[in-house]
Ligand code: NAD
């Protein structure tokens with residue numbers, strides 16, 4: 547889509563990550579100047595290597611928990627848009643350092659909101675379907691308040707994002723910044739890490755390596771998987787929507803399936819016959835999840851276009867490269 551990004555100055559916190567690096571690519575292709583801020587905890591320099599010689603792109607290594615560098619806050623620095631994607635997204639990664647995850651969401655988001663206020667920049671928070679917890683309303687609409695365990699192992703992430711949303715809407719209510727909040731549902735695609743720990747990366751890598759496929763629980767729990775290009779298009783449409791006061795907006799693919807069905811599709815597309823092994827269902831693992839995307843559809847004209855099979859093909863090709871043994875360099 548064209549969002550008339552030419553010449554816009556855009557800050558992308560978390561731009562070295564899976565979704566963030568695709569967002570940087572899409573913003574640059576629309577003519578924006580992009581500054582990526584990242585602590586490289588889960589993001590990777592290789593995700594941005596192809597942008598090394600891009601004059602409209604720059605990277606600063608920084609943790610958003612810490613006060614922002616002076617080069618960003620100084621009077622001469624200017625930003626039109628601030629995307630906050632900084633936060634580990636996979637359960638094993640965000641649970642590895644829960645205190646850091648919570649502070650990234652609260653203190654980190656606060657730092658970026660203050661920057662948005664100081665610069666008059668529009669601010670977008672990458673929130674999550676996890677704010678709905680283990681939902682007792684299905685599919686999930688933005689008006690649903692959620693069913694989150696505030697003391698469990700996922701709370702650093704779920705409650706961190708809920709606090710980040712609260713802070714973001716307080717900035718809007720008090721007129722301190724124009725804000726957008728995307729509630730992102732399970733997203734997959736190239737540049738996910740092989741050690742990410744989420745279901746798509748685990749299952750694809752296990753199939754490609756000829757290992758047993760791990761299904762947590764009985765595989766009847768559901769998720770709805772969105773291809774990364776669709777998601778990035780949704781994020782940019784939301785950011786560029788002229789409508790203030792939209793409230794949170796679900797972005798995800800409403801095509802719901804069980805984890806067992808996902809495994810079947812991956813095995814069919816990789817042409818692998820593998821055994822499936824059952825592992826315990828993680829604590830507080832949501833039973834069902836599917837976005838109601840009528841707000842995104844009606845207000846942003848957005849709906850995903852990429853089917854699961856279409857999206858899995860480039861994803862499988864990416865992981866095949868990722869986990870391939872390094873090629874021997876030819877001897878002279
Ligand atoms: P990711 O882990 O690949 O990317 C997160 C990026 O943020 C990484 O580059 C990481 O190094 C950086 N980061 C983390 N903490 C930081 C900090 N304190 N300071 C600076 N940089 C920091 O994850 P992703 O899948 O690309 O997710 C991006 C965003 O989208 C996250 O905010 C996540 O919560 C949200 N989201 C993702 C999904 C999904 O399915 N991928 C679903 C819902 C929400």
Ligand code: UDP
Nearest residue numbers: 743744745746748760761762767805828831
């Ligand atoms: N899951 C699985 N096998 C794996 C990894 C995850 O069966 O190797 C399950 C997990 O328990 C959950 C679903 O797949 O029910 C999606 O998990 P993921 O971590 O990808 O995302 P989230 O739980 O955050 O939606």
